[in-house]
Amino acid sequence: MVLNHINAGVLDVAYDDAGARDGKPVILLHGFPYDIHSYDAVTPRLVAAGCRVITPYLRGYGPTRFLSPDTLRSGQQAVLGQDLLDLMDALDIPTAVLSGYDWGGRAACIVAALWPERARGLVSCNGYNMQNIAASARPAPPEMEHKFWYQYYFHGERGRAGLEANRHAYCKLLWRLWSPNWTFDDATYEQTAVSFENPDFVDVVIHSYRHRYALVPGDAAVEEIEARLAEQPKISVPTVAMDGSGDGVMSAKGCAGHERFFTGPYRREVIPSVGHNLPQEAPEEFARAILSLI
Secondary structure: OOOEEEEEOOEEEEEEEEOOOOOEEEEEEOOOOOOHHHHOOOHHHHHHOOEEEEEEOOOOOOOOEEOOOOOOOOOOHHHHHHHHHHHHHHOOOOOEEEEEOHHHHHHHHHHHHHOHHHEEEEEEEOOOOOOOHHHOOOOOOHHHHHHOHHHHHOOOHHHHHHHHHHHHHHHHHHHHHHOOOOOOOHHHHHHHHHHHHOOOHHHHHHHHHHHOOOOOOOOHHHHHHHHHHOOOOOEOOOEEEEEEOOOOOOOOOOOOOHHHHEOOOEEEEEEOOOOOOHHHHOHHHHHHHHHOOO
């Protein structure tokens, strides 16, 4: 894979660009702690169907870099949406099918909600993926509090030090916990784990898991976006929401009930036994969902 680079907003974004340049644009967005290899088996299916497929490394991952040492290494939800919008502008892509999971699904949901003219369609794992920060202090059911242990760990300096010192073992543990039915080998994990050596990885991750609980300030440059997200905006673009029934970090009901956040065409698909890294575990189903929106 030969990566491309482009300056987009505050980032030098590294991305894969596959398929014909005049193909129908699709943007694939990865989550934490993963990278663009989640889509290795999705991209060829989309290219074969005539799509142009853009798959960027998010801020803090792989070869993507901040352009300035002075930019806050924020991982808050608003910057992920802004990064996606900036990338589309830099690549002169007026509209695309936006798709992703975890952090990437959140970025896709944000652009689809706030700039619906930029989203031809949306494929979002776990449905409405935007954070309700105002409600973050409310205790979750005990089962979910147990699943979110890693987030609470990151709230203290012990968690930052642990991620810094043991990032590969730590993230591999999350892979196993979040996808208990997925038998991945060491080579598959290591192919992605090199992306966690990005010099900003720890700062961006820690900021993300602190900001979503209102424990740290956000980036002033995206205050307006955060204010709009606080209103829990509805999504009007055609959407496929996907859950894996074996997702070890989400609730057992997944995104059931999220229909209230969508005002356009909407359907939900549940993929049996699949875990949190849905595109890599079920590439055929994920690609098919995207192509249904082309």
